[in-house]
Amino acid sequence: MGRFLLHRLLRALLAAWAIISVIFLLSRAGAQERPPASRLAEGSLSATTASPVQRRQAGQLQQRRLGLTGPLFYVSAAPAPAAGLGWRWHWNGRANQYHQWLRRLVHANLGVSFRDGQPVTLLLGQSLRYTLPLTVGAAVCSIGLVWLVAPHLGRPSWRRRFLLGLFFVVDAVPLFVVALLLLLLLANPDALAWFPAYGLGPEDAAAPWPVRLQALAYHLALPLLTLTLASLPALAVPLDAALRHELRADYVLTARAKGLPDSLVIRHHALRNALLPALTLLTELLPGLVAGSVVVELVYSLPGMGRLLAEAAAAHDYPVLLGGVLLIALVRLLGQLLADWLYTLADPRIRLPV
Amino acid sequence: MSRPFRSRPRRWWLALGWLLALLFAALLAPVLPLPYAPDTTDLTAIAEAPLTGSHWLGTDPLGRDLLAGLLFGARTALLVSLPAAALATLLGGLIGGIAGFWGNTGLRLPLSYAAAAAGTGLFLLGFHGSPTIVWAGASAVAAGLAGGVALLGRRGYRRTVAVPFDALALALMALLASIPLLVLVLALAALYPPSWPGLLAVLVLTYWPGPARLVRAEILRIRALPYIESGWALGLPAVRILWRHALPNCWHTLSATFPLSVATLIGLETTLSFLGVGLPPETASWGRLLAAARLAPTAWWLVLGPAAAIIGTTVALRQLAVREPAH
Numbered sequence: 001m002g003r004f005l006l007h008r009l010l011r012a013l014l015a016a017w018a019i020i021s022v023i024f025l026l027s028r029a030g031a032q033e034r035p036p037a038s039r040l041a042e043g044s045l046s047a048t049t050a051s052p053v054q055r056r057q058a059g060q061l062q063q064r065r066l067g068l069t070g071p072l073f074y075v076s077a078a079p080a081p082a083a084g085l086g087w088r089w090h091w092n093g094r095a096n097q098y099h100q101w102l103r104r105l106v107h108a109n110l111g112v113s114f115r116d117g118q119p120v121t122l123l124l125g126q127s128l129r130y131t132l133p134l135t136v137g138a139a140v141c142s143i144g145l146v147w148l149v150a151p152h153l154g155r156p157s158w159r160r161r162f163l164l165g166l167f168f169v170v171d172a173v174p175l176f177v178v179a180l181l182l183l184l185l186l187a188n189p190d191a192l193a194w195f196p197a198y199g200l201g202p203e204d205a206a207a208p209w210p211v212r213l214q215a216l217a218y219h220l221a222l223p224l225l226t227l228t229l230a231s232l233p234a235l236a237v238p239l240d241a242a243l244r245h246e247l248r249a250d251y252v253l254t255a256r257a258k259g260l261p262d263s264l265v266i267r268h269h270a271l272r273n274a275l276l277p278a279l280t281l282l283t284e285l286l287p288g289l290v291a292g293s294v295v296v297e298l299v300y301s302l303p304g305m306g307r308l309l310a311e312a313a314a315a316h317d318y319p320v321l322l323g324g325v326l327l328i329a330l331v332r333l334l335g336q337l338l339a340d341w342l343y344t345l346a347d348p349r350i351r352l353p354v
Numbered sequence: 355m356s357r358p359f360r361s362r363p364r365r366w367w368l369a370l371g372w373l374l375a376l377l378f379a380a381l382l383a384p385v386l387p388l389p390y391a392p393d394t395t396d397l398t399a400i401a402e403a404p405l406t407g408s409h410w411l412g413t414d415p416l417g418r419d420l421l422a423g424l425l426f427g428a429r430t431a432l433l434v435s436l437p438a439a440a441l442a443t444l445l446g447g448l449i450g451g452i453a454g455f456w457g458n459t460g461l462r463l464p465l466s467y468a469a470a471a472a473g474t475g476l477f478l479l480g481f482h483g484s485p486t487i488v489w490a491g492a493s494a495v496a497a498g499l500a501g502g503v504a505l506l507g508r509r510g511y512r513r514t515v516a517v518p519f520d521a522l523a524l525a526l527m528a529l530l531a532s533i534p535l536l537v538l539v540l541a542l543a544a545l546y547p548p549s550w551p552g553l554l555a556v557l558v559l560t561y562w563p564g565p566a567r568l569v570r571a572e573i574l575r576i577r578a579l580p581y582i583e584s585g586w587a588l589g590l591p592a593v594r595i596l597w598r599h600a601l602p603n604c605w606h607t608l609s610a611t612f613p614l615s616v617a618t619l620i621g622l623e624t625t626l627s628f629l630g631v632g633l634p635p636e637t638a639s640w641g642r643l644l645a646a647a648r649l650a651p652t653a654w655w656l657v658l659g660p661a662a663a664i665i666g667t668t669v670a671l672r673q674l675a676v677r678e679p680a681h
Contacts, residue, residue: 313544
């Protein structure tokens with residue numbers, strides 16, 4: 001069991017490290033071709049008043065400060081000189097950007113933002129204060145809701161048809177459209193103004209904590225609803241298929257024959273068996289929620305990690321982007337471990353192969 | 355597999371009708387007699403409600419016509435999602451087919467050829483100079499390696515090495531699966547200046563594992579069927595068995611999931627445009643229309659128009675892919 005988990009964890013770690021390295025190298029290669037300094041200075045006052053020499057010097061200084069100078073990787077290849085074939089290879093040793101980045105990463109230093117020079121870890125930490133309650137709350141809510149609707153799944157009824165139809169539509173539509181429509185319907189003075197449309201309200205540090213918690217819950221309600229609604233189909237539709245399969249089994253017939261009501265038959269007998277195929281979905285639930293928060297936090301103007309990531313992507317702020325991607329990859333690893341653990345918990349007969 | 359058209363439910367026909375209308379709108383958008391061009395601002399009509407002025411469906415806070423934006427947005431959505439879905443399906447089908455058909459040990463190359471190819475590649479990569487010298491050197495290295503391997507041992511020229519295609523393909527898929535698709539696409543699209551080919555490349559290179567998984571599973575099933583066995587017994591070449599006999603049987607799986615891929619890719623394109631990544635800012639897109647709607651929270655028409663277009667299209671595409679249970 002332990003060895004199996006370790007093996008899987010190592011493989012997943014390797015894959016995550018490889019994809020993040022690829023994104024890092026691509027981003028640094030792009031930053032060398034189109035330096036962030038020149039992009040950021042466009043339109044500022046110094047861009048029009050400084051001489052070309054001054055601007056170039058400022059650009060080089062900026063490059064050096066952000067650590068964008070020097071070779072990218074351990075080896076670098078240049079095309080052979082004119083009229084030749086092949087590449088000239090050069091071994092750069094440890095004085096390359098990738099090595100520096102990796103070393104700092106091991107020390108939990110993700111660099112500084114290209115935009116405002118703040119440490120990325122600080123930015124991520126600040127934004128997690130809002131994203132963590134949001135995503136964990138949405139995960140708990142969606143699992144709870146699936147548990148609530150489970151007795152209506154798996155057997156033909158008008159409720160099941162309605163639920164599956166709703167899930168079909170919600171699953172088909174991109175999340176930001178759902179968020180905008182809910183915003184238009186439930187936070188609109190012209191329609192139903194039940195929820196605040198954006199932000200977290202005024203931060204009142206002097207207020208007692210129940211009041212602050214209440215304010216936070218009031219402002220997070222609509223984003224939470226959106227994320228929950230969006231993550232329900234991925235859990236409920238496979239569970240419905242598994243339940244339909246289980247309800248044909250003989251033990252269900254026995255349970256019915258001894259007079260149990262349908263909801264108890266499902267909750268106590270069929271659900272536990274139907275959960276097994278559905279548990280793997282938990283692996284994707286948490287990272288899916290974090291990915292969903294990219295859109296939801298932007299729509300509802302919450303200062304969370306998703307919005308940080310979306311703004312970093314739009315502004316080509318690569319260190320912040322990489323930090324966010326790294327965090328999401330770690331969340332996925334966590335989800336995978338959790339699903340494996342729950343697997344053995346739900347069915348003790350399972351001995352995972354090494 | 356193909357049922358008589360009469361037995362299709364009405365919903366299916368509705369979905370097909372919507373998609374055909376969308377296709378026509380996208381194709382004819384540049385020649386339709388629209389009163390306003392898509393990316394021009396009309397400063398006399400800012401955030402105008404539908405049916406109140408000369409703009410039929412109203413305008414956004416910058417005075418851009420909503421109808422033109424919707425029609426040209428349909429064009430963008432199809433121009434991105436259809437080629438991306440087709441290319442990703444093709445790439446995924448090929449990789450999944452090869453990985454499933456040959457597995458880790460099925461495809462064996464003669465060791466001498468492999469050594470010659472590896473030697474040539476290494477020589478070309480590591481040596482630089484004028485073309486004649488390089489090619490002459492590479493040929494000499496290749497011939498030497500091939501001959502050396504063949505002479506090693508009595509029957510060395512028959513020795514073969516397996517190419518682990520399956521492991522390679524699965525490793526690549528695991529690599530791409532370690533981050534949610536939306537975040538991966540967002541990160542990759544942010545690396546390059548916004549452009550149509552760039553977005554297409556990012557979408558194809560991140561979306562192919564889906565079709566590849568399907569085809570791999572399907573080929574693993576088909577490979578064990580008797581008619582493939584008889585193909586081997588007849589002495590048909592492996593490439594021909596794969597291409598003429600195994601892959602065509604994956605067609606119905608791929609064609610059933612193709613609308614789903616298009617729907618997912620339309621969702622990705624509109625989300626990226628909404629976030630301001632991927633396509634140049636002057637390109638009309640449903641996602642960009644919805645982003646403009648955030649500037650005017652009371653302008654319900656700016657949300658409802660593009661949202662109806664996106665919901666209609668993605669739900670219709672899903673409806674096409676629904677398999678009615680056999681009666």
